[in-house]
Amino acid sequence: MYLTGRCGGNTNHFPSERVCQKVCLPPERRKLACSVEPKLGPCHSRPRNTWYFNFATALCTRILTVNCSVGANSFPSCEACTKSCTNANTREACSRAVPNPEDFLPKTPK
Structure with a gap:
């Protein structure tokens, strides 16, 4: 996906x-994947890394x-x-x- 303002010189730009x-x-x-909010559900007893695209910052987090x-x-x-x-x-x-600082601590499953 090409984001507006991220590439120069062509028409492959979308809002x-x-x-x-x-x-x-x-x-x-x-x-749609990159522009939707990430959804999480309980399932692991040990922390693990997951990545999501933060559309506001245009970075993977x-x-x-x-x-x-x-x-x-x-x-x-x-x-x-990416x-x-x-x-x-x-x-x-x-x-x-960089990791999301609010997500360093494991969340307890509901």
């Missing part, structure tokens, strides 16, 4: 994932949680998140990725 997919994909292949990611905006690695949601170089983007 949202939804508009990008409407222009570039047939209806049966459209699936790590969550350390005991919850399972159940939504489309959930990725097993920074690289997978490839799916940005046009950035994964090595460069993931070297700058």
Whole structure:
């Protein structure tokens, strides 16, 4: 997905994932992932890393949680998140990725 203002020199710029997919994909292949809120559900007893795309910052963000990611905006690695949601170089983007400070502590399943 190319975000407005992220690439210069071409017309492959879209204000949202939804508009990008409407222009570039047939209806049966459209699936929003990067612009939806991540959803978590209980399932793990030990913390694990999950990555999601933060549309407000245009960065992939790590969550350390005991919850399972159940939504489309959930990725097993920074690289997978970056490839799916940005046009950035994964090595460069993931070297700058920082965890979400509010999610250092494991959340207890409900």
